[in-house]
Amino acid sequence: MAYITATYQLGVTDQLPKRAEQIALGLTVGSWTDLNHLEQQQLESFKGQVVHTEEHDGKGYVTIRYPEHNVSRDFSAILTTVFGKLSLDGQIKLTDLQLPATFTPDFPGAKFGIEGVRQLIQVHDRPLLMSIFKGVIGRDLVFLREQLEAQLAGGIDLVKDDEILYDNPLTPALDRARIGREVLDAHYERTGKRALYAITLSGPVFRLKEQAKRLVEAGATALLLNTFTYGLDVLRELAADPEIPVPIFNHPALSGALIASPEYGIAAPVLLGTLPRIAGADLTLFPSPYGNVALAKDLARGIAVEATRIGETKTILPVPSAGIHPGLVAQLVRDFGVDSVINAGGGVHGHPQGAAAGVIAFRQALDAALAGESLTSAAHRHEELRVALDAWGITK
Ligand code: 1AE
Numbered sequence: 001m002a003y004i005t006a007t008y009q010l011g012v013t014d015q016l017p018k019r020a021e022q023i024a025l026g027l028t029v030g031s032w033t034d035l036n037h038l039e040q041q042q043l044e045s046f047k048g049q050v051v052h053t054e055e056h057d058g059k060g061y062v063t064i065r066y067p068e069h070n071v072s073r074d075f076s077a078i079l080t081t082v083f084g085k086l087s088l089d090g091q092i093k094l095t096d097l098q099l100p101a102t103f104t105p106d107f108p109g110a111k112f113g114i115e116g117v118r119q120l121i122q123v124h125d126r127p128l129l130m131s132i133f134k135g136v137i138g139r140d141l142v143f144l145r146e147q148l149e150a151q152l153a154g155g156i157d158l159v160k161d162d163e164i165l166y167d168n169p170l171t172p173a174l175d176r177a178r179i180g181r182e183v184l185d186a187h188y189e190r191t192g193k194r195a196l197y198a199i200t201l202s203g204p205v206f207r208l209k210e211q212a213k214r215l216v217e218a219g220a221t222a223l224l225l226n227t228f229t230y231g232l233d234v235l236r237e238l239a240a241d242p243e244i245p246v247p248i249f250n251h252p253a254l255s256g257a258l259i260a261s262p263e264y265g266i267a268a269p270v271l272l273g274t275l276p277r278i279a280g281a282d283l284t285l286f287p288s289p290y291g292n293v294a295l296a297k298d299l300a301r302g303i304a305v306e307a308t309r310i311g312e313t314k315t316i317l318p319v320p321s322a323g324i325h326p327g328l329v330a331q332l333v334r335d336f337g338v339d340s341v342i343n344a345g346g347g348v349h350g351h352p353q354g355a356a357a358g359v360i361a362f363r364q365a366l367d368a369a370l371a372g373e374s375l376t377s378a379a380h381r382h383e384e385l386r387v388a389l390d391a392w393g394i395t396k
Pocket residue numbers: 132162163252285286287288291321322323324343344345346347
């Protein structure tokens with residue numbers, strides 16, 4: 001029989017085997033010792049089982065496995081079983097979740113993954129560079145076009161909408177898709193360089209698929225989903241649909257409400273790494289350890305480990321984000337490696353010489369970091385990088 005396996009951190013360390021047994025039974029067959037022998041035989045294959053308990057650093061850890069046939073094949077059922085009511089039951093945090101291989105047909109993961117996205121933009125040997133539209137709310141399509149052109153002119157690989165830019169009268173999503181495609185194609189004709197532009201999906205949940213298909217028809221080359229405001233099953237349905245043949249970027253909006261507490265909620269590597277990978281995201285954004293909404297480095301790296309875990313699903317690109325500037329690039333490469341995305345909004349648009357120079361500065365910093373050259377030394381040859389380091393400083 002196959003099982004879903006979950007590990008929890010408890011705020012207590014006493015009587016762990018007993019507590020674990022209570023969880024395993026409470027989330028499956030209810031009671032056990034009250035059942036007669038025949039009932040026990042009948043229910044044995046539905047019973048949750050304690051796999052392991054241990055205590056360290058003043059916390060208790062319990063691992064429990066749940067029979068696969070207890071749940072329907074959706075995230076709603078899986079998460080309700082492993083951490084539904086339980087999430088409300090005192091100091092408890094879900095720290096690991098593994099689905100059995102028998103779930104793969106229903107949870108096939110990303111369409112593109114790391115290799116697929118690299119293939120689309122023909123970049124195989126370095127971290128990708130992504131920028132975020134900034135200050136677009138209240139502006140029109142002319143402004144948006146200019147911002148996109150500037151980011152591309154610097155040589156960006158990926159561009160994404162700000163997650164707060166929805167479908168709206170000034171820059172309708174369909175127009176963004178159409179104009180975005182025109183600009184991306186013109187850039188390709190001119191330079192031979194392919195880039196992707198992810199448009200934010202928004203609107204009523206039951207119309208999202210239709211919206212995604214219309215955006216793709218209009219020219220969208222990628223989509224951005226605020227997954228935790230809609231739900232993981234929404235991401236899964238979009239990713240599995242063959243009529244939505246573009247990469248999907250997972251945005252972490254709202255996830256702070258679940259990951260921030262050390263005692264409650266879901267561990268960041270599970271919520272922003274494991275689950276988006278299984279649900280079908282091609283990239284997963286999360287707070288970097290360095291910026292304005294920082295996540296502890298072990299957690300940020302834990303997300304990258306889960307995103308790139310080799311197994312039943314494709315590996316997906318980790319995107320440490322927020323407060324990223326060129327002076328952080330060497331640190332990013334050290335912490336997240338080549339299979340990652342360096343992503344910046346303010347760190348591109350805030351460059352004193354403009355967004356194109358901002359992207360160029362990132363590229364110069366990246367080339368230097370990959371060559372093992374210090375950013376300070378590279379800045380002697382590169383004006384854009386020098387200006388960026390003067391503006392933001394350097395993290396060695
Ligand atoms: C963790 C998500 C980061 C994000 O979406 C965003 O817009 C970052 O902007 P900057 O780079 O901090 O300006």
